[in-house]
Amino acid sequence: MRVRPISPDRLVTELTERLLTVAAGPTVDGSTPPAHLRVAVDGPPAAAPDRLAEALIDPLRAGGRPALHLRAEDFLRPASVRFEFGRTNPDAYYEGWIDETGLRREVLDPAGPGGTGRVLPSLWDARTDRASRAAYQELPPGTVLLLSGALLLGGGLPFDVAVHLVLSPAALARRTDPAQRWTLPAFARYADEVAPQSFADVVLRVDDPRHPAWVQRADGAG
Template identity: 45%
Template sequence: MRRFNPISPGLLAGRLTELFLQRQTDIAHAGQPHPLRVALDAPGWVDLEPLITGVAERLAVRGHPVATVRGVDFYRDASLRFEYGKTDVESFYTGWLDTAALQREVLKPLGAGGTGSYLPALRDPVSNRSARTPPVPLAAEAIVLVRGELLLDTGLAFDIVVHFSVSRQALRRLAPAEEAWALPAFDRYEIDVDPAGQADVVLRYDDPSHPALFARPREE
């Protein structure tokens, strides 16, 4: 049974900032500095913007620019996503996110030995049109926050993973009625992947104004 300690949103932003900077320092000391690649693993209905803004502001003050990437901007073409309909749970769980593209265009080039430039978006998830955005260079001291859902156990290369654990009751409250069909995918994710067991930081996030924190060091 995991124990979560309540923490204020401001203190949480500060704690994550320090954790990210320490991990980036460790990477630099290892001899291959590169932008820190952070996974923010949370259901899309969860509002992470205040926390992301708080972390980004604190990092900027410390001289570390922040880039954000949305998983939805790396969804596969609609013809593939909706091959079995727009409410197929299996397709959503295994096939909406183009993990190969996210790895190729963002995570690999920002990793050790990479080009240092990333593609901010691949495709508009609503219009299904190519985003046509040029690659953007990032300095080694930068931090890229990849905000998406069902990110773990997909082969994606992150330097640190933050998992936002949300109860089924809270998800039912947050999910719009027309999107409630996707809820079983998150039940399966908890059972098959155990994201809280894989993440470096686990947050109880039923209410973003009253988060709770459980953290453990990554096993080497």
């Protein structure tokens, strides 16, 4: 596995170029590229996946692609489900905080092959613990849909491109808010059981956000 240091600005530029290339196609098997590109920007809160996804919006639009950023935290399950086994249960956090069924139904399937292109930008407001009542949005043709959040990969959610942000265990512990350190066992389990670093299309090491690195896997991917 090779690690290539890269500046934050250059990282955004190269990742934008990668997404624009994939969106334009052709696909690896020579088929027609998807009507929309569904991109996971996966990483723990300490890795700031929301910030990276947001940073890609303007460059993608400048490259001629409509772009929309959605956050997984706007598709959480109700508090009664999330906190059934306690508010700080790492296994519950790992296994069931995200409403994956709702995310597929309202976003990923409609943005996928044969989908309607009509997506719901948010489903649940965790602050009020009520439905967000957001209005549906019609995706312009060729939209790059960026979904950012934690624990997104390995559960069967349909993404066309997976970007994974990884930190060493020490960096993750150091950069995680003290009030959220109860989640660390969940991320250790994710790294062990899912191993997203082994299959994500793009892997970025972000131990120090000022000095990220692009990781190339042993099989040459990345």
